[in-house]
Amino acid sequence: MNQPIPFNIVLIEPEIPPNTGNIARLCGATATPLHLVGKLGFSLDDRYLKRAGLDYWSEVEVVTWPDLATLQAAHPQARFVYTSKKAATSHAAFQFHEGDFIVFGKETKGLPDDLIAANPDTSIRIPIFGNVRSLNLSTAAGIVLYEALRQCGRLE
DSSP: OOOOOOEEEEEESOOOHHHHHHHHHHHHHHTOOEEEESOOSSOTTOHHHHHHHTTOGGGOOEEEESOHHHHHHHSTTOOEEEEOTTOSEETTTSOOOTTEEEEEOBTTTBSOHHHHHHOGGGEEEOOOOSSOOOOOHHHHHHHHHHHHHHHTTTTO
16 A cells, blocks of 8 residues: 655755765655755766665655755645754654655755744754754754654654
8 A cells, every 4th residue: 555655855955975865765765755956066976876875766756956946836735844953943842744845955054044034933953962063964864854754653
């Protein structure tokens, strides 16, 4: 029996091939479509990208988009959840809904501040303790996606 796709992962202008490869493997393991938006910091043929995703690329639905506005226009009924260390709400306190598009920014800059400010009710952060500025992008994607899956009863 085919279950509906519960979530989508969106990477805005990812820069580091192994991060995207690791996230692709995560998406393959969870039947989650991966949306790559804007100018990528690598070619989709990059050997490091392929190596990080191992032989699982055939298990991943990868869709590329020129910009976030085009992706949003293609999915007008969807809710977009933005991740940022500057967001007020913890990912664990946020109520995910099946079908959410979970959006991550580029490794060096994250998402634009004005995007987070314009969407406070759908912006989330992963709590960080200590003097570390941020988590690795693929680690962050795994943390948030599995919390969303847990909340929706998809981990039983």
